[in-house]
Amino acid sequence: MKNSRITLKDLAKDLNLSPSTISRALGNHPAISDATKKRVQKMAEELGFTPNSIASSFRKKKTQTIGVIVPRIDIHFHSLVISGIEEFAYNNGYNVTIFQSKDSLKREKEIVKILQNKMVDGVIVCLGIETKTCDHFKKINKLGIPLVFYDRVPTDFDANKIIINDFESAYLATEHLIKSGCKRIGHISGSQTTTIFKARLEGFKAALKKHHIPIEESLILFTNNLSYDEGVKCAEKYLKSDLKPDGIFCANDYTAVSVIQVFRKAEIKIPEDVAIVGFSNYPISKIIEPHLTTINDRAFQMGEAATKLLIRQIEEKDDSITSEIITLKTELIVRESSTRN
Amino acid sequence: MKNSRITLKDLAKDLNLSPSTISRALGNHPAISDATKKRVQKMAEELGFTPNSIASSFRKKKTQTIGVIVPRIDIHFHSLVISGIEEFAYNNGYNVTIFQSKDSLKREKEIVKILQNKMVDGVIVCLGIETKTCDHFKKINKLGIPLVFYDRVPTDFDANKIIINDFESAYLATEHLIKSGCKRIGHISGSQTTTIFKARLEGFKAALKKHHIPIEESLILFTNNLSYDEGVKCAEKYLKSDLKPDGIFCANDYTAVSVIQVFRKAEIKIPEDVAIVGFSNYPISKIIEPHLTTINDRAFQMGEAATKLLIRQIEEKDDSITSEIITLKTELIVRESSTRN
DNA sequence: CTGAAAGCGCTTACAG
DNA sequence: CTGAAAGCGCTTACAG
Structure with a gap:
């Protein structure tokens, strides 16, 4: 609304450089000279430039976002898991978007669709109580989006699962x-x-x-x-x-x-x-x-483990579909x- | 990776229509004939087309996302508030991205920066315990992003606040x-x-x-x-x-x-x-x-009220900066x- | 009622 | 080491 955001282009003009160079300088690209990097960084600081990550996500087809579906957030177990997810995700440069299925299959399906459209990089799910089959999740797999289940996991198909014994x-x-x-x-x-x-x-x-x-x-x-x-x-x-x-x-x-x-x-x-x-x-x-x-x-650890596995699969280049089942050690x-x- | 997504353009080619028309048909634009709308909808269904909402967000500068900062997710009060936020947001077509400040001012500031870059449409915050001044939130206001505080709210500047008495x-x-x-x-x-x-x-x-x-x-x-x-x-x-x-x-x-x-x-x-x-x-x-x-x-209601106020401000055209303080009625x-x- | 065209702000393969 | 150019997939003002 008010002062419209500063873009790479604006920076480029101010510095008499091309937007390409600016982009690379800010991305710490090895081909850019240190002197240029410093100039760019300084000017960016001065103008208060911050990159538009939506544009970047769009261009790179990578949103740095993890979608999470839980039955309810206000159940302590899930809030602990989410806490573990957020913590691990944050430390690794990912954001977490949460949805509650409210144990409704209909809503779970809707959410899956939203997640696809939102181009999340990966999805973590605890199935709702009504969910007997997981066909609606197979689309996510087909799109190449990694998927990890925790706690209430599917029995009818191979998938990444974090469980306790x-x-x-x-x-x-x-x-x-x-x-x-x-x-x-x-x-x-x-x-x-x-x-x-x-x-x-x-x-x-x-x-x-x-x-x-x-x-x-x-x-x-x-x-x-x-x-x-x-x-x-x-x-x-x-x-x-x-x-x-x-x-x-x-x-x-x-x-x-x-x-x-x-x-x-x-x-x-x-x-x-x-x-x-x-x-x-x-x-x-x-x-x-x-x-x-x-x-x-181990609710918190479950969230961490799910996120760790998910991010690994997101960042692995090779496309071979693997699925892992991780069983966390409990404690009396x-x-x-x-x-x- | 695998089958790359179907785009508007693909649909357009299949139907011998322009992408503009497809876009409008799917958006239920009044200028498009019902016949065309039906054809488009049918084909979209058949091909399993779903719109890329990142592209749409980028173009429209509207992400349909609300950023939420809480001290910790695993505190029951906050998990109830988040539940209220998610519920209200979901029913109104918004998604919720959550962050934990862990009561660290440094982290709170980092998160605010991420939120700006992510172009969230609005932000809901419960301040961390270290936070004494709210300068880092003023940038958000300057960018025209509505902001609502709940529970632990700033005392040093006018802002939207949801509190109890x-x-x-x-x-x-x-x-x-x-x-x-x-x-x-x-x-x-x-x-x-x-x-x-x-x-x-x-x-x-x-x-x-x-x-x-x-x-x-x-x-x-x-x-x-x-x-x-x-x-x-x-x-x-x-x-x-x-x-x-x-x-x-x-x-x-x-x-x-x-x-x-x-x-x-x-x-x-x-x-x-x-x-x-x-x-x-x-x-x-x-x-x-x-x-x-x-x-x-009234933790759940607090989340609802915060989201309701936030979405109203997001969707209000007029730009006049107003700030509201809503006090929820408690109950013995x-x-x-x-x-x- | 429909289409052609421009452009949102980045990134990156290609060229030099 | 740097730049010009193309393009990601939509939307929308403009034209007809």
Whole structure:
């Protein structure tokens, strides 16, 4: 509007040089003499010239932008991942444009289209809950735009994926309960259409099997979203059931917290009567009393790893389609909710 | 890389029309006949043509992008605000590029420069903690790019600001304690160099004054970041002090939660012995026992309001520099931590 | 209702 | 070491 921007051309005129030279000088091109570079840099500074990166993106067909699709930004896990993405991207000269799918397949498809048109250099995605097939992402691949999935990843096609080993993490958590002396161990699980919750259930069962502890199906409870309220309901079921658990592995921290609270109200001692382990290391796990033993799911690192892989693929010249699956190591954080003396 | 994109020109050739006509047809220009529009749309569909929005942005000098600078994405308040920004922006055809200043002034300045070069249509900012003056934002204004601040806003220049009334909210919270029968009311405050915490302290004092309750300076404690750990220390100070509070207004929910926990361990009953009120309505406020009375600080709405104002200013033709300050109405959410029968 | 032409601000292959 | 020229893919004022 007001003072229209200064362009390369303006600079060129002022310095009696060609725009080509200016462009190269500012880009630190080796063919340009140091003297010229200095003159150009100085004048650019003086006039407050800053390059129009849209023009540059357009010309180079490279936007230095990463598109990110998450179900919701306000879920702590995703906000941590995004934080990792932004951090790594920023340090490597990329910007991050975020979209929320709101778990809607329709919206996810719309966003994919926008991302193509916007010519992002790469895309990072956590699939929405409605998404069963990933055809809408194949177009992105066909355009040669690298694509990395994290957390909720496609099962129906080869792609770059950053995940944690849910099976192993659950195994670890369950084994920890066993080693703490638990004999009747329950599990609060999520929707079995979601791979990660299925894997956690399987890891749970495998640990029991390994240690010759019978799997009591009645102690395995299922929820839709692992919400706090569903956790309360599960806890009440445990209280009413004939077979009482003395240890519970919860597939996330919310349900673990609700179990702690319901049990304590019922005068059940945590961890003495029942030991509890959660999953995800949410901030609340360090605040709830007793502090919650949980699995560090490496959300921030997931964002970093996704971005690192993505940028590598963006900047690799060779066009061979490769896909990598990176599994991040999780960590069992032992706190009071499972520490028996 | 692979199949290079289809352009307007390609479409034009296929249909024996000029690129101008294709452009207008796809843009639903009134001068184009319906018949032509349909032909063009059909062919575009068939060939899978999608417009290159970088080219369009470059040509129109309009990127449909909003730049957002927050201190950190993984702070729940900001992730809620960003969620509101993304939602409103998406529904109005804008994309959101996010940056974390990490509370570093240097980085904030860098980001501002990137944003200028990226030709974003508008910018939404929550200032970093180091930022005392806003000269680096003035350039953005000079370029005619609308700018909206939220939460931590500049005090040294006129600008669009979305805030809540911290004074009034604190007044409300404190008055609620008074009405619940508290006589010796404490306050845990944040850094006094931050406007909002200063305002909360003042609102607190004003409510006491209004109700003729003496202000006991020894019951007003200061912290640097209102962290959970600092809250624990404050609670311990209260326990050791001669004058014991029977009500505490905490400037955020973390410190309120820590006070609840420390007091309960000391066998102090909440709310019977001491009533507690927090600030921000964090998820934990609904989980901690007793549930925490707090102020809903409208984070999501803040994001929406900021984006709404920003887009209005982007799309307004007239160039007169106006700046608006929008104060969102907060809400006292009364829960058990302050409910005495 | 449609088209020819210019141009947005860069970058880069080619030439010297 | 530097420059002239072409062009990225759109949009739009102008012309008919």
